[in-house]
Amino acid sequence: MNEQLAFWVLAAIAVLGALVAVRKRNLIHGVFALLVFFAGLSGLFLLLLAEFIAAVQVLVYIGAVGVLLLFAIMLTERVAGDGGQRMTSRGWFWGLVMAVAVFVVLLLPAIQQLPSPEAAQPIKPSVEELGKKLMDPYVVTLEVMALLLTAALIGAVTAAQGVRMPKEEDSPE
Amino acid sequence: MTLHHYLILAAVLFCVGLMGAFTRRNAIVVLFSVEIMLNAANLNFIAFWRYSDNPELLHGPMFTLFAIAVAAAEVAVGLALVIAVYRHFKTVDLESIDTLREE
Numbered sequence: 001m002n003e004q005l006a007f008w009v010l011a012a013i014a015v016l017g018a019l020v021a022v023r024k025r026n027l028i029h030g031v032f033a034l035l036v037f038f039a040g041l042s043g044l045f046l047l048l049l050a051e052f053i054a055a056v057q058v059l060v061y062i063g064a065v066g067v068l069l070l071f072a073i074m075l076t077e078r079v080a081g082d083g084g085q086r087m088t089s090r091g092w093f094w095g096l097v098m099a100v101a102v103f104v105v106l107l108l109p110a111i112q113q114l115p116s117p118e119a120a121q122p123i124k125p126s127v128e129e130l131g132k133k134l135m136d137p138y139v140v141t142l143e144v145m146a147l148l149l150t151a152a153l154i155g156a157v158t159a160a161q162g163v164r165m166p167k168e169e170d171s172p173e
Numbered sequence: 174m175t176l177h178h179y180l181i182l183a184a185v186l187f188c189v190g191l192m193g194a195f196t197r198r199n200a201i202v203v204l205f206s207v208e209i210m211l212n213a214a215n216l217n218f219i220a221f222w223r224y225s226d227n228p229e230l231l232h233g234p235m236f237t238l239f240a241i242a243v244a245a246a247e248v249a250v251g252l253a254l255v256i257a258v259y260r261h262f263k264t265v266d267l268e269s270i271d272t273l274r275e276e
Contacts, residue, residue, distance in 0.1 A: 003174055004174060007174050007178065011178075011182050014182070014186060015182070015185055015186065015189065018186055018189040018190065018193075018209050019189055021193070021205065021206075021209065022189060022190070022192060022193025022196075022197065022202065022205075022206055022209070023193075027199065027201060027202065030202065030205070031205070034205050034208070034209070037186075037209065037212075038212070041186075041212050041215075041216060044179075044182075044216060044219075045216075045219055047174075048179070048219045048220060048222075048223040049223060050219045050222070050223070050233070050234050050237070052234060052238075053215075053219060053234050053237050053238065053241075056238065056241055057241070060241055060245050061208075061212075061241075064245065065208065065244075065245065065248050068248060068249065068252055069201065069204075069205060069248075069252070071252075072201055072252040072255055072256060073201055075256055075259070076201070076255065076256065076259040076265050077199075077201075077265070086198070087197065087198065087199070088196050088197065088198065089195075089196055089197060089198045089267065089268060090268060091195075092195070092196040094195075095192065095194075095195025095196040096192060096195070096196060098191070098195060099188045099189075099191040099192040099195055099196075100188070102187075102188055102191055103184060103185070103187075103188035106184040106187065106188070107181065107184060109180075116175040116176050116177055117176055117224045117225075117226075118224070119174075119176075119223055119224050123228050123229070124229075126231055126234060129229070129231055130231055130234060130235065130238070133231055133235060134235075138235060141239060145239060145242050145243075148242070148243065148246055149242065149245075149246055151246075152246035152247075152249050152250050153249070155250050155253070156249040156250050156252070156253035157253070158253075159250065159253035159254050159256075159257045160252075160253035160256045160257060162257060162260050
């Protein structure tokens, strides 16, 4: 009973947060709505007993990604959002149609009344086991991930500081 | 709560993200719409893990953990690219960045 209540409240928070985030004209407000969405999703992870993932969600998304997005917006936008300009793209209607179509396709399996498996009995906290698994079967993946993050770090710095473009010559007309 | 509740919720969230990516003009909004979609997929991973036969194998959380790491790298590089684009074009409006379009 309590679980149901928690699910519906968290689901509402997540969906509303996501909707506000993609529809808000003011980007700063949009990012804060996005943070609410991340928090709701973290709650859902807790509800599914994935406590470590919930913590990582808070640390990485609310902590790092949110601040990064805020910085990027403040570096590139007039913060209040310029009132006059259109905010949707040219083909927005077809984009909307596509999104709804994808939603219907995703829902098809639910309509077919597939058997719904039962949740396993309360499971043990998984942090310790996760750590062990990262060291034993997944160690190569972990190393690749470290490499990826390093490459992303270097790539991000290089891209953001701006490569000095070779002087554009007048193109032959 | 059944598995279906979580799957439908993830589908809704995914399509909200898709809608944002398709209908907004601002590059940063498109970027965080992609984040919303990635998070919806993570929710699916965790839900399937919770309702699987042997959750002690921890495949779901492990997958999600790596997906989050990749998403973090993607956001960092994506925002760096947005800043580079802004420096070049003085805008992040995706419709005015159309140098490659045939006239």
